[in-house]
Amino acid sequence: MTDSRPSRRLRQGRASLAISFFVQGAIFALLVTRIPALQDRYGISDGLLPLFLAAVPILAGVGSVATEHLVKRMRPGLVLRVVQPIVSLALLSAGSGTTVWQLAVALGVFGLTVGALDASMNMLGVSLQRAYGRSIMLGFHGAYSLGGIAGASLAWVGAHWDLPLPTLYAPLVAVLVPVALIAGRWYVDHRGDHQGEHRDDHRSDHRVDHPGAEPTEVVRDGTTVSMRALLPLCLVMAFAYIGDSTVSNWSAKYLEDVLHSSEQLATVPYNVYMVTTLLGRSFGDLGVRRFGAVTVVRAGALLAGGGFAVVAAAPGAWAGMAGFTLLGLGLCVLVPQTFAAAGRLFPGASDAAVARLNIFNYVGFLIGSPLVGALGGAWNYRAAMLVPMALVLMTIRYARSFSPVPAGYGDGHERPRTVDVG
CATH class of the missing domain: 1.20.1250.20 (MFS general substrate transporter like domains)
Structure with missing residues (x-):
């Protein structure tokens, strides 16, 4: 056995x-x-x-x-x-x-x-x-x-x-x-442990120059890294960080100025968000193993969208904090699963896929805070919260990109580990 x-x-x-x-x-x-x-x-x-x-x-x-x-x-x-x-x-x-x-x-x-x-x-x-x-x-x-x-x-x-x-x-x-x-x-x-096996493949990395190929495509170990194929995951990454930066930059101001909490209470939502993020990630791998990445990502997007809706409609500070709690539980699963999905999508070139995907971490961070601030100043902050809500919910549209592929884990959720790396 x-x-x-x-x-x-x-x-x-x-x-x-x-x-x-x-x-x-x-x-x-x-x-x-x-x-x-x-x-x-x-x-x-x-x-x-x-x-x-x-x-x-x-x-x-x-x-x-x-x-x-x-x-x-x-x-x-x-x-x-x-x-x-x-x-x-x-x-x-x-x-x-x-x-x-x-x-x-x-x-x-x-x-x-x-x-x-x-x-x-x-x-x-x-x-x-x-x-x-x-x-x-x-x-x-x-x-x-x-x-x-x-x-x-x-x-x-x-x-x-x-x-x-x-x-x-x-x-x-x-x-x-x-x-x-x-x-x-x-x-x-992984690559270091199989250096002898793959050295020639890595030396032969080359740009695709056949007609119709994207200029950003790279062939490595028989895998083509295409931004067109990676784009759904890039969007999910950006949407997740727009949501995250909204919480980190605007939760205190929202509670104090919109929900009229005390200054001391206004510091609580981000701490609650961080704690629920930790809890969600601590148990999230079990959910992926049991239900699969697609289901977990969809559930996370729904929770996060619901959290933004609660925040936008909250009559008071405690209801607002309940919304930020839902946000932490929902958003926490999206980023790790996006990196994992990129590795499954391009198993022979996961390093390149992860590096490109990681850029959209910073894109979301750059967009999120100014976007909510501009909308809040020009309109109102309750309505501004609906924009990251809509973007996070768009993740559901791209959830199929998180499904395992034959080169990844084999069955619906996991594969037996038959060879140890190293």
């Missing part, structure tokens, strides 16, 4: 990658939750601040594109081991400078490397899920959510005790960088 349990090396690879997701969640939260402190430290005006904030996701998109080409020459695990410490050190630099140009350089480095980090982490996650033969991507993103909660909590402590940013960041970075480096020793890289 065949032993279907993952090997020890796969289990170690899964744990080490989860640690990296956790570290990145904490680092990112420590940046975004202390933006007001960064603004005060450098004397940045309210008019200039959006330019700094927009530069980070734009440069992250550039970093993700660069990673697609970088992993043709080196393993994604090696990319992750190099860039994760740089991201942490860039955070420390952003909090330790004294002039605006120093902040600009630090945020520029942060943006470029965080794009490479997000892409390489998810490349490894997709590769490990293929090796496991069952859904585990939601667990990695759950670790990211847990890290975000930890980072936001530490940032709250720093704000409560009025700690200078270098005092807050330095000891945390001193701990997180070695943790990430040590965890990186056990990364399992």
